[in-house]
Amino acid sequence: xxxxxxxxxxxxxxxxxxxxxxxxxxxxxxxxxxxxxxxxxxxxxxxxxxxxxxxxxxxxxxxxxxxxxxxxxxxxxxxxxxxxxxxxxxxxxxxxxxxxxxxxxxxxxxxxxxxxxxxxxxxxxxxxxxxxxxxxxxxxxxxxxxxxxxxxxxxxxxxxxxxxxxxxxxxxxxxxxxxxxxxxxxxxxxxxxxxxxxxxxxxxxxxxxxxxxxxxxxxxxxxxxxxxxxxxxxxxxxxxxxxxxxxxxxxxxxxxxxxxxxxxxxxxxxxxxxxxxxxxxxxxxxxxxxxxxxxxxxxxxxxxxxxxxxxxxxxxxxxxxxxxxxxxxxxxxxxxxxxxxxxxxxxxxxxxxxxxxxxxxxxxxxxxxxxxxxxxxxxxxxxxxxxxxxx
Amino acid sequence: xxxxxxxxxxxxxxxxxxxxxxxxxxxxxxxxxxxxxxxxxxxxxxxxxxxxxxxxxxxxxxxxxxxxxxxxxxxxxxxxxxxxxxxxxxxxxxxxxxxxxxxxxxxxxxxxxxxxxxxxxxxxxxxxxxxxxxxxxxxxxxxxxxxxxxxxxxxxxxxxxxxxxxxxxxxxxxxxxxxxxxxxxxxxxxxxxxxxxxxxxxxxxxxxxxxxxxxxxxxxxxxxxxxxxxxxxxxxxxxxxxxxxxxxxxxxxxxxxxxxxxxxxxxxxxxxxxxxxxxxxxxxxxxxxxxxxxxxxxxxxxxxxxxxxxxxxxxxxxxxxxxxxxxxxxxxxxxxxxxxxxxxxxxxxxxxxxxxxxxxxxxxxxxxxxxxxxxxxxxxxxxxxxxxxxxxxxxxxxxxxxxxxxxxxxxxxxxxxx
Numbered sequence: 001x002x003x004x005x006x007x008x009x010x011x012x013x014x015x016x017x018x019x020x021x022x023x024x025x026x027x028x029x030x031x032x033x034x035x036x037x038x039x040x041x042x043x044x045x046x047x048x049x050x051x052x053x054x055x056x057x058x059x060x061x062x063x064x065x066x067x068x069x070x071x072x073x074x075x076x077x078x079x080x081x082x083x084x085x086x087x088x089x090x091x092x093x094x095x096x097x098x099x100x101x102x103x104x105x106x107x108x109x110x111x112x113x114x115x116x117x118x119x120x121x122x123x124x125x126x127x128x129x130x131x132x133x134x135x136x137x138x139x140x141x142x143x144x145x146x147x148x149x150x151x152x153x154x155x156x157x158x159x160x161x162x163x164x165x166x167x168x169x170x171x172x173x174x175x176x177x178x179x180x181x182x183x184x185x186x187x188x189x190x191x192x193x194x195x196x197x198x199x200x201x202x203x204x205x206x207x208x209x210x211x212x213x214x215x216x217x218x219x220x221x222x223x224x225x226x227x228x229x230x231x232x233x234x235x236x237x238x239x240x241x242x243x244x245x246x247x248x249x250x251x252x253x254x255x256x257x258x259x260x261x262x263x264x265x266x267x268x269x270x271x272x273x274x275x276x277x278x279x280x281x282x283x284x285x286x287x288x289x290x291x292x293x294x295x296x297x298x299x300x301x302x303x304x305x306x307x308x309x310x311x312x313x314x315x316x317x318x319x320x321x322x323x324x325x326x327x328x329x330x331x332x333x334x335x336x337x338x339x340x341x342x343x344x345x346x347x348x349x350x351x352x353x354x355x356x357x358x359x360x361x362x363x364x365x366x367x368x369x370x371x372x373x374x375x376x377x378x379x380x381x382x383x384x385x386x387x388x389x390x391x
Numbered sequence: 392x393x394x395x396x397x398x399x400x401x402x403x404x405x406x407x408x409x410x411x412x413x414x415x416x417x418x419x420x421x422x423x424x425x426x427x428x429x430x431x432x433x434x435x436x437x438x439x440x441x442x443x444x445x446x447x448x449x450x451x452x453x454x455x456x457x458x459x460x461x462x463x464x465x466x467x468x469x470x471x472x473x474x475x476x477x478x479x480x481x482x483x484x485x486x487x488x489x490x491x492x493x494x495x496x497x498x499x500x501x502x503x504x505x506x507x508x509x510x511x512x513x514x515x516x517x518x519x520x521x522x523x524x525x526x527x528x529x530x531x532x533x534x535x536x537x538x539x540x541x542x543x544x545x546x547x548x549x550x551x552x553x554x555x556x557x558x559x560x561x562x563x564x565x566x567x568x569x570x571x572x573x574x575x576x577x578x579x580x581x582x583x584x585x586x587x588x589x590x591x592x593x594x595x596x597x598x599x600x601x602x603x604x605x606x607x608x609x610x611x612x613x614x615x616x617x618x619x620x621x622x623x624x625x626x627x628x629x630x631x632x633x634x635x636x637x638x639x640x641x642x643x644x645x646x647x648x649x650x651x652x653x654x655x656x657x658x659x660x661x662x663x664x665x666x667x668x669x670x671x672x673x674x675x676x677x678x679x680x681x682x683x684x685x686x687x688x689x690x691x692x693x694x695x696x697x698x699x700x701x702x703x704x705x706x707x708x709x710x711x712x713x714x715x716x717x718x719x720x721x722x723x724x725x726x727x728x729x730x731x732x733x734x735x736x737x738x739x740x741x742x743x744x745x746x747x748x749x750x751x752x753x754x755x756x757x758x759x760x761x762x763x764x765x766x767x768x769x770x771x772x773x774x775x776x777x778x779x780x781x782x783x784x785x786x787x788x789x790x791x792x793x794x795x796x797x798x799x800x801x802x803x804x805x806x807x808x809x
Contacts, residue, residue, distance in 0.1 A: 015633055018633060018636060019635035022635055023639075033666040036668050037665050037666055039668075040664075040665050040669055043669055110471070110472070110475050110479070111473050111475065111479045111483060112473055113473055113482075113483050113487070114479075117486055123792065126791075127746075127787070127792045128746075128787055128788050128791070129745075129746040129747070129749050129787050130746070131749040131750060131752075131760055132749060132760050132784050135760065135763075135776075136780040136784065139767070139776040139780070140776045140780050143776065329650070329651035329652075330651065332654060333651075335653060335753060336752070343651075343654060343657070347654060351657075357661040357662045357665055358662055358665060361654065361657060361658050361661065361662045364654050364657075365654050368650045368654065369646065369649040372650075373645065373649055
């Protein structure tokens, strides 16, 4: 880092005075607020500190990916909330990318109907507040689903009901072996790609990297079933009678309607922005590039894959990452429909119980801040790497 | 040989058309009879084949009429726009079928089967949407809990506002700036006094009673007006060469941009009172407006910074060479040009702001979406959620769509000027 940038020129009064004033203003604001906070907390008999994180939380969370009940600590509750936030964000990101890329390409289609449909999708879903969309799915559309006894049945494997979506549960033995085999195959693919690239660039040899990668990814993990002692069985959900009139499912995994509606609304809303980015990216590649590629005899698929996409991605990726960040931040709207994300669990229930407003809000905001800053730092370094290096 | 024979050719145009068009018609007839009259014409075929029959036959039909440069204008246009490849043809058929299948029921629900007359839930008998719900609750959706006899005050405030905006568009350039200055600095005070009352014999109405769409507009308008100067200073600070100012602006901007609005609102709700001197009470609405202002100011700063960066260096050099100081240079030369550049960006920020206001329900303020949440839990109106959300969605959509259209038009107009 350039230290000279930080050094302050003490001789130049014109530069010194505004800076000192700014600093004094910031410090006095912070001092004033913290003095007030101290007085207020003193009056209410609470002292500042993060010790409450290890206390027993004594509240339940409806949906958790790790073991949790009331006997665990507030710290654990925070972790549950954070994992739930990450879960819905990852699901949202995956689906909004698929949907967004499809619609973005659709908007550029030569087919008039497809282009118009895609355009109207974007115009409709972009201009309705996300919160309303979440409410619509949760309180409106998903409430129309059937009760468990007449659930929508998908081949006796999974069931969609008003209480959620019941899917089979994966029961693994020796999951760690399987997982490490997947990791190893990913690393192997990385080396194969690298080898293929050098072969192509140095000797002009074409190695079918794609097929080899897929083969590795299928073969290596499946051998662990044969020799590694890995087994996989499914626990299917089944209907049972709770009371003579009330039915429910047991077994399997229940994906709660809160998660479904949140993921649905987030991905449909963010997809509109991703679609616009994709469209702008593809349009940003000069027409001459496509024509030049066509004139040397590349097929349409090859043009898209080898010429248009590499250049378009450079335009698409930065704003799209921004949208992924927005999606993660927007997932905090979960609090509105009681999906137990970090805001609801921590800034809601835990805050209500402990009354430690400053600590809890600062942790929550700090977590989001950490996520966003990490991603934007990674993004900036990626952009630097991808930027066109002019010679 | 047979493939070559089947390949659509221009010479045998009429043959191919007379085979292709009946096939397409057949596919549509099969589809319509299936979905509207419940008659399966292709019931003799296996189930899956019968299901995909319209697409299969339609696809073949479209393939047969795909003849380049046929000389028939309508056909060429059709092929170019919706039938350029087999993949496109199948997609075209799919989209047409999906639209025909799902649009009529939706229209029926929305309009033809809907109930408009009546005053209770029991009046909704036809099975479509129950717009009676929206009709009965309309005043609440617009004005919140604001007492009925006083609602003319909100109306007056908004009518004055819209008249001012309209006037700003039509009067000559000379008076335009006075109107805008009046709108930005004096009107907000008049408007808020008119709505809150307490002076000139107007009844005092506490902010807790405000709500509905009018609250959405009040919150977004005030936040926009307030966040603008803060954003401008932050943008200038971010580009300052003085390290303390630069890094504190940067830190402030990144802090607000890195957190979701909902946590900021939580902060204004539960954490901010702890920071005030003991015993002082700040109005909830005011706290919310401050929170949204600070949050949006960070985004505004980035928008304005974009404008500052887009200005050519020559502008700065020219201003400096005239002997202008920092403030004179920025106020007279740089900002007027930079702000003009970013008007579309500001419009987009405002759009995002309007879409974000429903979040204020987390601190208990009920604007349009919040009022619908309240209305649908009323025991007399249970099960009206979808109608409420569709209504609110339509209202927001009209506002946001109009604004985004306007900002796109501005963008086009401003970009051609350069």
